[in-house]
Amino acid sequence: MESNLKFESQKLATWYFTVAAILFGAQLLMGLIAAAQFLYPSFLFEIFDFSVARMVHINALVVWMLYAMIGSVYWLLPEETGIETVGIKIAKLGFFVLTAAITVVVLVYIIVQIGPATESSIWLIHEGREYIEAPRWADIGIVVVVLIFVANLFLTAMKGRQTGIVTVLMADVLALAGLYLAGMFFTDNISIDQYWWWWVIHLWVEATWEVFVGCLLSYGLIKIIGARREVVEMWLWIEVSMLFGSGILGMGHHYFWIGTPEYWWEIGALFSALEPVPLIAMFVHVIYDWGKETGLKEAESKASGEGYHSMNNSPAFTWFVMNAFGNFLGAGVWGFFHTLPQVNIYTHGTQFTSAHGHLAFFGAYATILIGMFYMAIQGKNNISILKATFDSKMAVFLICFGVMGMTVALTIAGYGQVLVERAQMGATWEGFFVSQDMMWFVQGIGWRLAMGIVTFVGFIYLIKDLLTTSKNSIHIK
Ligand code: HEM
Numbered sequence: 001m002e003s004n005l006k007f008e009s010q011k012l013a014t015w016y017f018t019v020a021a022i023l024f025g026a027q028l029l030m031g032l033i034a035a036a037q038f039l040y041p042s043f044l045f046e047i048f049d050f051s052v053a054r055m056v057h058i059n060a061l062v063v064w065m066l067y068a069m070i071g072s073v074y075w076l077l078p079e080e081t082g083i084e085t086v087g088i089k090i091a092k093l094g095f096f097v098l099t100a101a102i103t104v105v106v107l108v109y110i111i112v113q114i115g116p117a118t119e120s121s122i123w124l125i126h127e128g129r130e131y132i133e134a135p136r137w138a139d140i141g142i143v144v145v146v147l148i149f150v151a152n153l154f155l156t157a158m159k160g161r162q163t164g165i166v167t168v169l170m171a172d173v174l175a176l177a178g179l180y181l182a183g184m185f186f187t188d189n190i191s192i193d194q195y196w197w198w199w200v201i202h203l204w205v206e207a208t209w210e211v212f213v214g215c216l217l218s219y220g221l222i223k224i225i226g227a228r229r230e231v232v233e234m235w236l237w238i239e240v241s242m243l244f245g246s247g248i249l250g251m252g253h254h255y256f257w258i259g260t261p262e263y264w265w266e267i268g269a270l271f272s273a274l275e276p277v278p279l280i281a282m283f284v285h286v287i288y289d290w291g292k293e294t295g296l297k298e299a300e301s302k303a304s305g306e307g308y309h310s311m312n313n314s315p316a317f318t319w320f321v322m323n324a325f326g327n328f329l330g331a332g333v334w335g336f337f338h339t340l341p342q343v344n345i346y347t348h349g350t351q352f353t354s355a356h357g358h359l360a361f362f363g364a365y366a367t368i369l370i371g372m373f374y375m376a377i378q379g380k381n382n383i384s385i386l387k388a389t390f391d392s393k394m395a396v397f398l399i400c401f402g403v404m405g406m407t408v409a410l411t412i413a414g415y416g417q418v419l420v421e422r423a424q425m426g427a428t429w430e431g432f433f434v435s436q437d438m439m440w441f442v443q444g445i446g447w448r449l450a451m452g453i454v455t456f457v458g459f460i461y462l463i464k465d466l467l468t469t470s471k472n473s474i475h476i477k
């Protein structure tokens with residue numbers, strides 16, 4: 001379709017969003033394969049092993065989210081600063097280089113899968129670090145493209161209007177990109193390796209990505225319901241200070257049992273237990289602003305006798321609200337469940353962790369990034385009021401119900417696992433296998449697969465809606 005976008009930066013954003021959506025689909029398919037292998041261990045055995053399906057599942061997850069995050073910055077930057085992104089040509093080149101590299105990496109994961117235990121595998125196949133396994137050649141390429149991206153952001157922000165959102169984004173993106181370096185070094189000591197690996201994983205999802213979400217929430221509230229910038233940006237500053245305050249030392253909850261000093265028990269317990277506080281603040285922020293701003297405007301429009309639309313993009317707003325709920329539930333509640341060392345000694349590395357991992361990544365990030373897909377669809381098709389459709393509602397319902405269902409199923413499986421494998425059988429090798437055959441565990445794993453299929457059907461509705469949505473909406477001009 002012809003694009004109506006006047007900024008090249010926003011065109012580039014739609015490319016990033018498109019690749020993100022494709023990788024999201026690939027992620028879900030890999031999840032389904034891995035989930036089926038839990039129940040039918042011989043499924044694709046030695047052709048496409050569980051370890052490979054799982055690896056592609058979670059690496060695709062991280063990459064599609066990073067793509068959607070980069071896309072979001074290129075999307076909102078010209079609107080916030082009032083100017084075209086500086087260095088947009090090289091930014092586009094960066095997109096092609098990155099996408100070509102990612103394609104090669106994924107093909108190697110799928111076709112080559114594993115290599116010899118030498119350094120050549122780290123350079124050419126993958127690094128064996130959960131979530132961020134890109135081989136070293138690709139790591140270096142990623143760093144170069146991300147430097148271009150950071151330069152685009154900084155140069156544009158310095159030349160154009162500087163809003164609070166852009167200022168926070170500048171600091172945040174610098175930290176987010178810089179942390180990636182902590183996951184690139186090689187050491188043959190697994191404790192040291194994990195120590196630094198958590199700097200990337202934890203400080204991404206519980207500090208820098210959360211701040212990023214704060215920026216998107218602020219932007220979305222201003223654009224969709226016309227919230228006032230002063231109010232929204234004030235919240236943003238408060239959230240940023242709280243997120244960094246608890247998130248940085250909260251990292252201690254990963255340092256309980258990996259050979260790091262014991263003082264991390266107290267530090268991790270205290271600061272990670274505080275982490276839900278900013279998530280509650282974000283939740284209140286969205287709901288409060290929504291109620292207040294729409295109430296005010298409704299009164300105004302009644303007084304003037306004009307027709308009133310409380311929001312100009314219902315699907316995007318629905319996903320933004322899902323984000324407020326999901327972030328609080330997945331990260332805040334499910335995170336808090338197992339964050340004290342007294343609890344974590346039993347739950348560590350069980351399906352309980354997986355339940356939290358799913359709901360947190362989904363609730364905190366997938367939701368709001370899908371919301372940004374809808375912002376881009378609205379802008380690209382020049383739609384003044386984007387309404388919800390049958391497909392968009394089915395997508396929200398099936399995806400959210402599916403992921404929530406998977407989370408509940410995994411929580412039940414994890415509960416049984418903790419009880420039998422850890423509490424009764426004392427974390428022994430035998431305990432592991434006994435708990436894997438337990439009825440509660442197997443049924444939970446079965447429901448996870450069923451709910452995964454529900455999620456995937458929702459994803460198909462989502463794509464269908466994104467591709468056809470402009471038809472049901474009110475256009476300007
Ligand atoms: C959106 C934010 C969050 C995301 C995306 C997230 C995601 C994850 C994931 C994927 C894991 C598993 C890591 C692995 O593979 O070993 C994990 C572990 C963990 N998370 Fe979170 N998390 C978030 C926020 C939180 C919060 C706020 C808390 C605490 C209140 C928390 C507490 C924990 C703990 C204690 C573990 C370790 C579990 C274990 O020992 O097995 N998380 N998180």
Ligand code: HEM
Binds near residue numbers: 030054361403451452
């Ligand atoms: C079709 C739906 C999905 C299915 C069937 C599925 C299945 C799976 C399976 C089987 C694993 C391996 C678990 C293990 O090693 O015990 C896994 C891991 C994971 N998946 Fe999914 N998944 C799906 C969707 C998602 C979504 C939507 C997200 C987040 C947005 C997600 C995030 C993760 C994460 C973070 C892990 C690693 C968890 C950990 O190690 O603690 N998955 N998934």
Ligand SMILES: [Fe+2]
Binds near residue numbers: 206251254
């Ligand atoms: Fe963490």
